[in-house]
Amino acid sequence: MRILVIEDTILLGEAIADRLQKLGHGTDLIGNGRQAADWLRHQQVDLIILDLNLPGLNGDALLAELRQRRNVTPVLVLTARNGIDDRIKLLDLGADDYLAKPFDFGELEARVRALLRRQQGYASDISKHGNLVFNRTAKTVTINGEPCTLVNREFRLLEIFLGALERVMSKEEITDKLFNADETPSSNTIELYVARLRKKLAGSSVHIQTLRGLGYVAHVQPSENTP
Template identity: 40%
Template sequence: MRALVIEDDPDLREQVAKFLSDDGFAVDVAADGDNGAYMAEEYPADIAIIDLGLPGMPGIDIIRQVRKSGRKYPILILTARDGWQTKVEGLEAGADDYLVKPFHREELIARVRALVRRVGGWTQATLNSGPYIVDTSAKSVMVDGKPVDLTSYEFRVLEYLLTHAGKVISKSELTEHLYTEDEERDSNVIEVFIRRLRSKLDSDSQYNPITTLRGSGYRWDLPRA
């Protein structure tokens, strides 16, 4: 998953980015409204965390611009102002939730995760599909009741496919949502991750959860439990 953080306070920006990175997100950051507005429209994202009191373009205007452009990823507002009018204005502009500063790491991650899951129609942190139980909070995977050990990037690929179960995901989309602009990208590595996942999740080809559509990408094909 890939998150965009638009926050002018350098300490808070670094803190939020670290919280998300430690939880497995690829994170892009912007320190002002103008740069943030550009990144919000041009960069791939699974969620944006936007401060309302930004230099340059205000956070409210960024949200309106993002929604006007047709981008539908969830937006979480960060605000130091606890007046109900500010929260209502942000939600009416197109934000999905808000978080008043200061906040705890656990609350931030819980809200971000809930918003990302909601896009795929999931309501709980544990994603159940066929014999697979994937806990996105604990970063654990069970198959037929037995634990499966995945690397960090293998888990990210699995989580993205499962969160978007039934949708064809191209290699380029997976690459964009796994890595930030600063990271070296190689879409061929995705094939390696998929091959490893198949080996670890379905070594005897009993369930075939991941379908390859030649020239198009990959799709998680098992129904939700």
């Protein structure tokens, strides 16, 4: 999934972005609130991680501006403010969750998973699709109870498809979700990833169909091995 980190403390921002990239997310980092607001007029992401003390435009104002634009992207706020009134204000402005500084990266990852899961309509980190079980927390996939080994980008690509079942997704949309703005994948990169994922999902209930000129659509079909 594609995540925007808005944090002006360079070391912290880079640490968060690096951690998320290692988990397979496409991650962008911006350190100025005004620049982030302008960037979001032309780019779509699946989650925003937002610091409050920003140059150009502070986080409170940026959050309010996004919601006024009817931008409903989930926002996780990083804040050193621990007062109950501050937290109420953030939630009223439209924050989906907040994390007090200093924080543990394990908790950050858990909150990211929860917000992305909620956005995709799943109540649990474990979802079953026919004979395929997808575990976001453990980053595992099983088919008929047997492990299916996926590298980070393959795992995230499957997550993207499972979050958009029965919906046609163009190569451009998948690229935007899988890579950050600084990466320049070649025109056939998505085709290669989809081909590799299809091969590994052979025998599963999840099928990825190519629609020439349009992109891809994922379906869950009954499997003869499904109980």
